[in-house]
Amino acid sequence: MTSAFANLTAAPLVELPRSARAAPEAAERVGTPAPGTQIHLTVVLKPSRPLDPSAGILTREDYAKTHLCDPALIEGLTGWAKSHGLKVVDADPVAHIVRLSGTLAEAEAAFRPGGLATYRLDGREFMARSGGISLPAPLADHVPAVMGFDQ
Numbered sequence: 001m002t003s004a005f006a007n008l009t010a011a012p013l014v015e016l017p018r019s020a021r022a023a024p025e026a027a028e029r030v031g032t033p034a035p036g037t038q039i040h041l042t043v044v045l046k047p048s049r050p051l052d053p054s055a056g057i058l059t060r061e062d063y064a065k066t067h068l069c070d071p072a073l074i075e076g077l078t079g080w081a082k083s084h085g086l087k088v089v090d091a092d093p094v095a096h097i098v099r100l101s102g103t104l105a106e107a108e109a110a111f112r113p114g115g116l117a118t119y120r121l122d123g124r125e126f127m128a129r130s131g132g133i134s135l136p137a138p139l140a141d142h143v144p145a146v147m148g149f150d151q
Contacts, residue, residue: 004072004076004138005076005138005139008136009136013135013136014137015132016133016135016146018144019132020131021132023119023130026121027119027126027128028119029119032117033104033116035108037127038101039102039103040100040101041099041101041146041147042099043097043145044096044097045069045077045097045098045142046143047067048070049067067094068093069093070093071093076138076139077091077098077139077143078091081100084106085109086107087101088100104116107149111133112133112134113132114130114132115131116128116149117130127149127150133149
């Protein structure tokens with residue numbers, strides 16, 4: 001049987017639910033970040049099963065057996081990220097995270113963050129986005145957050 005995450009490069013992109021945000025308040029937009037800027041992203045994944053507070057305390061081993069992420073999900077996500085030139089720094093199914101690195105251009109091509117810009121506030125320049133983050137539709141229900149575009 002083929003996994004729903006097998007060919008994410010052919011899947012339509014959708015906006016990650018609850019990822020949209022407004023531009024930083026009180027900050028002055030001063031430019032656009034350079035495409036060659038190095039960026040580090042953390043993709044947070046949902047566990048395969050929700051935590052059950054009534055289950056009591058779990059050992060690390062029991063937690064890993066019960067709540068690790070679907071390996072096919074991680075394989076699909078990392079393959080899709082690599083297809084955009086991003087490097088997989090770490091993929092931890094127990095911690096539910098995939099860490100990626102690459103250039104801003106590669107990250108933008110993959111996740112299409114809305115309104116990425118350089119801002120200045122209180123003498124400090126930083127990168128932030130307004131709008132949402134997109135990813136392949138089969139991932140949308142499994143990824144609660146993509147962090148790292150705001151620096």
